[in-house]
Amino acid sequence: MSSKLIITDTPEEWQSAIQDVEIITPAQYFSEESFQRSRKYKVINLCKSYQYQSLGYYVSLLAEARRHKVMPEIATLQDFRFPSIVKEDAEDFDEVIQQGLKKQREDRLDLFICFGKAHQPELNKIGTLIFNLFQVPIMKAVFLKKDKWILTNLKPLNLNEFPDDAQEFLKNALNEYLLGKNRLNKQYNRKKYDLAILVNPEETTPPSNKKAIQNFVKAGEKVGFNVDLITKNDFAKIIQYDALFIRETTNVNHHTFKFAKKAASEGLVVMDDPDSILKCTNKVYLSELLRAHQVPTPQYWIIKKDRISQMKFSNLEYPIILKQPDGSFSKGVKKAKNEAELVEVLKDFFQTSELVIAQEFIPTDFDWRVGILNNKPLYVCKYFMAPDHWQIMNWKGSGGMEEGDTATLDIAEAPRALLDLAVKATALIGNGLYGVDIKQHGKKYYIIEINDNPNLDEGVEDLVLKQQLYVQVMQEFMNRLV
Missing domain, CATH: 3.30.1490.20 (ATP-grasp fold, A domain)
Structure with missing residues (x-):
């Protein structure tokens, strides 16, 4: 039985070519015991109405009570009752609206958006942004041009309100949403669990280089995941997945934190979890936490x-x-x-x-970095200082950013006191994936900081474990699901 459900009043009209999606009626969802027992379901509500106390309303309500991932959520439907909220959110991407609509000849545009796809393909960027703000299967956006283009109305549509001649567009958008990057691979055999890796192709110093990301994808598939690479534009797709691995630099005032919060609230296994991001990205909090627990620091x-x-x-x-x-x-x-x-x-x-x-200031030739996964050492590296500099990275180098050399050790060869200190420090944060920076002065070790989003690069941190490093990380995700 599939973990993905489409719930509709007329399932006979929605027989899909997607093999791992089950299409059922609201009555089946309400009454069948299998849908009541498991929390693993991902529900797309395509009922004919979302009005208060309608069948569509109760599908979303019961899905949330059963802790299923559902689109749309009741809170999202409630937002549409307050047009001012919608318009304020639209102002955040006003430049995209103006750029996208500058070639429109009329002064009014009615734009249909299905799972982030606009019925005018050239306006897909606007469709994606609106879908990320309001995760509703079908929406109608009305834009009017006065001094500039303004979003004057945005409303969720049920199937009764959707034009008959656009049904094929809707089904294609649904298929693309469900299958993601694998929709073109007819030989692709889907697995039980779905994992998303959040990356930023434009980031100059990402926590994992391109080869490492490829290794994570292979390792994820090896342990039993369907793996997709997603970006910040895929926020609305989070509910499709069982796990989220964040591989771009995190911060609280950033979309990475928003992704982590959304994933955690939907019951996904997520690294970095929002609590770890919150604690690790603030050095004031970390310093006070370590001091309170008598963990040695400078x-x-x-x-x-x-x-x-x-x-x-x-x-x-x-x-x-x-x-x-x-x-x-x-x-x-x-x-x-x-x-x-x-x-x-x-x-x-x-x-x-x-x-x-x-x-x-404790001058050293290198910093220790101990990678910790679920309170156990994963890797140990020495990060040497950049040439003629006091840090491992020199952002004002003559040729741009300069880095020092690295040396990766077998965990068995690393000092026991070093490993014990790293495990003790990260246990104060959680049981996720961390990188602990440590200074050594004589025989003493001092925590410099704990990173919630540690580097895992091909050719550096994986030099000892090779592919097994990536498998261990992916296996930890799987262990937390099964």
């Missing part, structure tokens, strides 16, 4: 913007490291050699944050 001070005049900078030992709370990949980290440089850096950092961390 000495540090939290500097508040409104208390800067009271600071006695002459008491600090220079050079000193200054960190923005949410910096990543060595960005937002600067070294001040004296009080004048300290004041200048603080002035810059305080433009975007009320707090800045000042940290003792």
Whole structure:
């Protein structure tokens, strides 16, 4: 029995060529015991009405009660009762609307959107954006041109309201939505579980390079997943999947956090989970958490913007490291050699944050990086400092960004105290996938930071485990599903 359900009043009209989709009536969904027992179902509600207390309304309501992933959700349908919310959201992508509609000859456009596809293909970018905001199978958007194009109305459509001559377009859009990248591969044998890997093709320093991503896809398929690569434009497709692996740099004020929150709320297995993103991307939180649990770190001070005049900078030992709370990949980290440089850096950092961390500088030739998966060491690397620089990345290098060399060790060869410290620190965050940066001074180890989105690159972190590194990560997703 399929885990994907299409629920419609007229299933005979919706017999699909997609083999792993089951088409049933609302009555079957309400009454059959199999749909009540399992939480694994992904439901597309294509009933003839979504009105309050209609069959379509109750399909979505019961699906949410049963913890099934359903489109549309009741809360989404409720949003359409408040046109101001819709119009405010549309303002966020006003430039896309103006660009997309600039060649329209009339002053009014009625645009039908089915699963993110616009019935005018050249307007698919607008269709995708609207679908990501409001996950409803079928919508009608009305645009009027005054001084500029304005979205004046957006409403969900049920099948009774959808034009008869557009039924084929709807079915094609549904097929494409369900099959994703594999829709053109007739020999493709679908597996039980679906996993999405969120990537950003434009990112200059992604946490996994292209070859590593390919290895994750192969490993995912090997352990039993259908694997799709998705981007930030695929937010509305999250409910199709059982698991989400985020392989672009995360931040709280970013679409990656939105993806993680949505995935977690829909019951997906997700790494990085939103709680880990929240904790790891803020260095103030991490520093206080580690201090509270007596985990060794370099000495540090939290500097508040409104208390800067009271600071006695002459008491600090220079050079000193200054960190923005949410910096990543060595960005937002600067070294001040004296009080004048300290004041200048603080002035810059305080433009975007009320707090800045000042940290003792421990000069080393390399940083340890211990990868942790589900509270167990996954890999161990040495990241050496960039040439003639004090960090592993030099963003002001003569040829652009410069990196230091790396050396990957067998876990069995790594110092036991190093591994134990990394496991102890990440256990305070959760049981996901983390990269722990550690300084070594003599025989002592100090946590620098914990990364929720650690590098897993082909040719670096996988040098010891090879393909087994990717399999171990994918197997962890599977273990959490079965």
